[in-house]
Amino acid sequence: MENEGTRADPRLQALESLLSLPAAELRPTLNTVSQVISELLHADKVDVFLIERSTQCLVAVGTSETPMGRLQQALGLDRMPLANGGRAVQAYETEKPFMTGRQEEDPEELPGIKFRLGVRSSLMVPLPIGEEIRGVLGVSSAKNDFFTREDLRFLTAVARWVGMVAHRVELAQELTKLAVKQARRAAAEELITVLAHDMANYLLPLQARIQLLQRRAARKQDLEDLRDADGAASSLRSLTRLIQDLLDVGRLDQGLFTLRPRPVDVAGLAREVATTASIPAHPVNYRGPEELVMIADPERLRQVLENLVANALKHSPAGLPVELEVQAQRRPEGLWARFAIIDQGPGIPPEQLSTLFERFARGPGSTGLGIGLYLARRIVEAHGGTLEVDSKQGLGTRFELAVPEAPTPAR
Template sequence: MDAGWADPRLRALEQLLALPAAELRPTLDTAGQLISELLRAEKVDVFLIEHSTQTLVAVGTSQTPLAHLQKSLGLDRMPLANGGRAVQVYETETPFISGRLEEDPDELPGIKHRLGVRSSLMVPLPIGMETRGVLAVSSPRNDFFTEHDLSFLQAVARWVGMVAHRVELGQELTKLAVKQARRKAAEELITVLAHDMANHLLPLQARIQLIQRRAARNNAQEDVRDAAGAAASLRSLTRLINDLLDVGRLDQGLFSLRPQPVDLSGLVRELATTASTAEHPVRFEGPEELVTVADPDRVRQVLENLVANALKHSPQGRSVDLALRTQPRPEGPWVQVSVSDQGPGIPAELVPTLFERFTRAPGSTGLGLGLYLARRLAEAHGGTLEVAATSQAGTRFELSLPLVAG
């Protein structure tokens, strides 16, 4: 190829960068066609690795007869296990050039004999920060390409990689935008439903209380038990609706705390006593008194959520331990409340998303709002809520709050 091709090559590179960041396959097909016309090649392939099958797949190809023949023969997919020059270039990240491919013992017979490729250029294809495939140019004529063509193709591969990366980023951003829009719509719908449902709770609670009193007055024990069950279910529903409303208030910036002096030791000790049962004792360890400024109802809400989760995942007869201690920090003293269970631990793949809304552990019920809301409440106090440890021996959550003098 002579120097007269310099301007067409520059224009082709400009065309490559001007390709729209739409779908990957048509974009790479267009790139393959541009390169084919530029190098007068009978076939250009943009191979990308398909990790699930460990196969190089011609995601983009030139619109040429040789490319159509390749696809009809199934040679647009090259398993790494089968070897061949394209696989070698991908695995070694070393460019390849040949003008006598029919004499090459390392090339696949299908490429040499069924496709009749004689001259070949192949270079690694970088996308992002890694080699993700191979850019291959072929001709059925011997000694058709030059070392200059190979150098140019290496430059083109970087540009094609940039185009592919841009397309992938665009697709990811589109998916993320759609996901966020759907999630926002769902959250708004849930908040509206929670408001509507909350309007029915008070009259329903009043009805159940009337039934309880009537059943007690008539000594109707079965009705007493049924009414008590209905009241317990209503309390669970009320907590769920309140969680949904709290999430909505947090998102809308309407949430506010009511800080006041509170004895955390007394609060945590009372919670341990209330939650403790014969099957699951809840133990408390901490100072006799520790006063700070916080919203006692919201701190109790956080701890009740953590204790309820710990009890749910603890084997029968094993205790849940609450520990309260102070922590000196450079910015001043903090107080830490830890909640430890002896359950099976949290699956490692779940830990990174544990505090996201609607995240639930396997086998759990509910909407998966408890830990999300608990962390947001901790953050509203200027504190933190973290999983300090989790293993087959149990899990420990730590709530840390600034120690504020009353």
């Protein structure tokens, strides 16, 4: 009994030392893990193989600092394509342990492992990380019949501990990346808001100058100058909207964003947005009642509809219409107005749907700042309503917003 207790103590200490490793970078941590196990089992090589899904290879992310470990890396045997097979791949794919003391006689093992590395005994156990098998923990010796069944049971238990260590390191790395990303984003958002405030100070003088040019060109009946002045005025309006959007983002962050609700014919407002946005190449069709009076902030509601319609037009093939639908809905809590903006574009990739309404989120090919949809949802929520999207690639996109008869606190 004493011998068993004495033998168990180093193993227990090794397991405790594994869990006490700092959550640093993954490769140095797993190299240390491999070295600890190598010394404990007197192995010639220990590897922590992880699956690299992009190449479908098992990669030795951690390897013991031993002659056989260094030789493995020199021979390029620290990467094992799944297609090549071998016992490490088998343990990963079947999720079952493997043990042998006569590796050189095993026809299923790779020649490089048997003959170039000179492995004679090995243990391979699946490596669980998080909720899935992500690799293999392998132990090798140059001696025949070196490991015992007890060693295999012990290594199976160790694999769970190694998985916990790897998972903790990965979580720490993700948290660090997230913290850095959030810090950069916060700094960028503050800078953008300051710039928007400064730029807004130049808009009124610039607008006044352009109006003077328009009046002068009209008085002289200079059609070329009038066209250029009108183009400059249109560009200035776009710049003004962009700056106002940026300022709205800052107001939302500071809790200064407010609504000015009053009775408004939301059906007439939607019809006006459709008429204004419609062009021959991209018609916008309105469908809905002649009149639907609600309590809402008309300018903010217009801002939302214009944003969604412009977004739909941008992604619609030429000649295909965008539909703007309005409908009155009776719900248990009262009257609601439902708006739907439907396009026949390519749809939104599924991986982008989860971040579509986030601030500064942009899809492929987007040239904007990525704040339009963020503001649209926040404005709708300020009315106590909802804004959702339904999109399938190749089948178009449908944005649907609903607001109650009168603004209520956002849920």
